[in-house]
Amino acid sequence: MEYQIGDIVRTKKVHPCGSKLWEITRVGVDFKLKCEGCRTCNYCRKTQGFKNDYKN
Numbered sequence: 001m002e003y004q005i006g007d008i009v010r011t012k013k014v015h016p017c018g019s020k021l022w023e024i025t026r027v028g029v030d031f032k033l034k035c036e037g038c039r040t041c042n043y044c045r046k047t048q049g050f051k052n053d054y055k056n
Contacts, residue, residue, distance in 0.1 A: 003027060008036065011044075 003009070007024045011033075014020055019037025026032035031044045 003031070009033075015040075 003024055005024055005027060009022055009024060010020045011022055015022075015035050015037060017035060017037040017040075019035055021036040022033040022042075023036060024031055025034050025041065032041060033044050034041050
């Protein structure tokens with residue numbers, strides 16, 4: 001599945017703030033994700049995947 005900047009995805013693990021939804025802010029070798037709950041940023045490997053490929 002192709003992911004683009006601005007897509008909202010659901011991760012397998014819950015963030016400490018309680019949110020599972022993340023916005024993709026960078027696509028390359030890895031993803032840069034911004035938490036929709038507390039707006040903090042994290043990096044994620046492309047091989048890690050997302051739960052049910054939820055896209056908004």
